[in-house]
Amino acid sequence: MAARGEAPIGVARPSEPLREVLVVPGAEVSARWVHLPTRSHAQALAAARLHLADQLALAEEDLHVAIGPLEDDGYRLVVVTARRLLQGWLAGAALHGVFPDVVLPDHLMLPAPPEERLVGAFLGGVMAVRGRRLALTLEPDLAALVLQGREIEMIDGAEAVEGALATAAADPVINLLQGEFDLGRESRLDWLNLKRAAMLGGALALSIPILFGAQVLRDHMAAVSLERQATRAAAAVLPQGQAIVDPAAQTRTRLHDLQLAAGGGPTALIAALFTALEGIGDSQLEGLVLSPDGSVRARISYGQISDVELFREAMGSAGVTAREEATQEEGARIVSDVILGARS
Template sequence: MKPIRLILIPASVDDPAPWLILGEDGQVRERGVLTPEGGAAAPASLRTVAIAPGAETTLRWVDLPAGSPAQLRAAAAWTMRETVAAAPDRLAVAVGPAAPSGEPRLVAVVSRALLQAWIEHLEALGVRADVILPDVLTVPEPEEAEALNAVAFGDGLALRGRRFAATVQPDLADLVAAGRSVVPIEDPAAVEGALAAAARFPPLNLLDAVEPGRRAGGGWRRAAALAAAAAVSPLILVLAAALRDDLAARSIETRTRAQVLQRAPELAGADDPAAALSLKARTAPPPGGVSAAAAALYGAVERVEGAELDILVAEPGEGVKATISHPAYADMEAIRADMTRAGMAVTVTGTLDDAGRVVSDITIGAL
């Protein structure tokens, strides 16, 4: 295996792009940064692997039939049509290597425009990538099924489990983990070793979605037709047949769900994504975490004459909760307005009268 240059694509074009040169044994030989103003030119013998921000890519493991690369991408696009909730001509779909018989295959979906922007940014740095890989796929899978390995990349936290990969805001890690233990990998040598291993044997290449000769356009109808042509799988045949009956209904549903899923693509499997997003906002940690919520709430309560904070608790997956006693019902509107100015949402979950005072139970979340 020839040497590899590994480049981290920065979140902003104004930031430098760190790089490593890996020898044939996978050990780091050189390191540096690239900027549009100049950087070390890579020898032609180097294979270049670029690591992209994982938060911009949707990753799933799905059942796919046998077929050509184009047919597999079309089948994957059709299978994930509701998960991504976007027009197919705006998406780039890449499929991982063949899995053992009966096991699902890794599929990645990313905005075609964003993928092209990454390619052009690398070219501006004087680099032509052979592979573009989401950073979350460099995180090793955990040994335990009920665990998630976590690595921080910039402002995001890359979480990797068994057939699970997503980059999230750190404050949402416990919510996304859904009861699984989150195991942080913080040792720089371990992170670097994981990057090197993924660069040597990438589990997926986003550039497969834009390989020469790939036909563009055609919408979901073309994706469904290619999926059916590839299918020996009854699942794909059923999906292709169902298209004739419900394409119009799905189109309407997709448009209404698109805004919600663009903000929170992980809610694609929910029966009512709008309601699920509302619940998530109420229970997600507020900006700045529990300490910031406590400080803002204490200040808001102090500004209401006669109000008292009785209870303040924080529970993973249930958000920050509090109980406030105050003289009048209108007091909660003043407290809510103060919290809104602090960038936090207050939801009143219960109210009762107690000896001439009002007792309100609230949940504090993100706006």
């Protein structure tokens, strides 16, 4: 570790070239390993988005998905966050003169342990946990509940933690800067688009008489192509040999099972719950139960009835479905039972 400290806004950065890695809150980034055996990055990304679209409480336009390299058994690391959050993190870094080459969630800065072991580290008051195919960030008090009592080997001492972070920064397992956030891709596309525009301009002059006659055929072929793409995408992620009847429904069910196995679903809901409660002064979590369907049941007490509406607004802003089962007075407190992430 060469240096540590805070970087005030407006202070000039060192002139020598540096590899800059921005570490973002893992509670806001879901990581899971999905079976995507295709070698095409574009096809794997499309299949991953197809799985995730109906499973995460994010609008399609706010969904940012990054995928890792293909592993030997056909799995890929898939990392998901809100596009607006990534934009905010990059904007905040820019204020400090940091323009990262790599963006990683804190839980993926820990080394992946062998076999079924878990390693953990305390990072800024939260606990990051990493397994062979598991990565999440959560409140320390929830670790035993969420991880079902599995033993965690903690990385102790600032020097050991910094060593782990430095190792991950030198060889990141994934980079959130993909798609529209990949600056290298933008520079490559500038040249490619220029060549493509010149070629299309010449082709357009020759093809105008043909275009109108081919419109109906092209529309039909496009529809057939989309249907085939949906079937191929489903086949890429469903268990081998499973008959494909309804690609969308089957992939949603498959993703739900994978999400529960990776610890992504309930953990994301719990993180959103704690974030909401932190913003409501006299609120307190009285009970928490994880349901088999991936939803979370919580009992919350408030200091006043108006806090219930504040909680609804906070969960709505986080994109989390919160269904209120009952709200009643108990002594001087208002107590609500809610279900987070319940399927409609």
